[in-house]
């Protein structure tokens with residue numbers, strides 16, 4: 001199959017012919033019909049997350065089940081599926097504690113670039129290529145654990161399904177699970193990218209009264225307001241935290257959702273949150289960076305800072321919820337879809353993301 005392989009950070013992605021091996025026990029081979037290009041892919045490809053190479057990135061995807069391994073009962077050949085980039089085992093300490101995004105088995109697999117048994121199904125056996133978050137969807141096909149497959153209806157287009165596989169569920173869950181936004185609340189979303197627009201949309205759905213989108217790119221204003229923001233602040237003009245406070249009776253917001261992965265934006269998110277409020281950190285920071293907050297005021301602030309990954313809840317449940325809201329017309333996801341391009345143009349999509357493209361680029365490898 002054709003796949004976009006990262007062998008050296010300085011070379012970027014190169015399209016290669018890659019062997020994909022048959023799925024093992026409880027694994028599924030899926031033909032990728034749509035895969036979004038997410039900031040996490042970009043960070044990995046640019047070498048910011050210290051990932052081990054060679055690697056096939058891509059984690060926001062949907063496709064068609066083409067082959068199943070022994071013992072698979074969750075899906076059948078011909079099923080249309082969204083792929084989860086954090087498939088959980090169901091049996092470890094965290095799965096038993098109802099925190100599937102913290103699954104130990106998944107964490108071990110993701111850290112080693114393999115699947116459940118920590119080995120790869122990609123490339124020749126003597127020179128395997130690493131999987132990325134148990135997905136690796138910048139390719140014509142993927143092999144994934146069956147728990148990573150979530151069946152979808154005929155009426156859900158693949159491009160929408162792909163978006164729901166990461167950006168939508170991550171932004172939605174940060175609002176409803178981790179921030180637990182209530183009607184009348186004030187919310188700031190820092191970074192109006194793929195995840196940020198969905199956090200804004202979920203804040204509106206949750207009944208937040210003041211919803212402030214912030215971005216260093218003034219061109220994001222229109223998409224922020226269209227996605228649910230009641231206000232937009234251009235961070236590049238300075239004093240963003242003070243501007244947020246001015247909009248919230250001088251106190252700051254109840255919830256700040258940080259989606260950029262920049263440590264300075266994380267500090268700013270803390271500053272613009274009111275005493276007793278919640279800072280939700282969604283953005284993935286570069287390896288080796290640290291989050292700085294003024295320690296002296298922290299105890300008295302009663303603020304909570306929480307990390308949020310994949311929406312922080314139960315991804316499969318949240319993906320189904322989001323798709324129901326889409327089908328009933330309450331989450332207008334189609335307007336998030338930007339250009340749809342073939343796999344060989346993947347590096348263009350990465351450049352557009354760096355330049356601040358307003359909509360999600362979708363790669364259709366088949």
Ligand SMILES: [Zn+2]
Pocket residue numbers: 038039040041059060166167
């Ligand atoms: Zn993502």
Ligand SMILES: [Zn+2]
Pocket residue numbers: 088089090091092093094095102103104105106
């Ligand atoms: Zn587990």
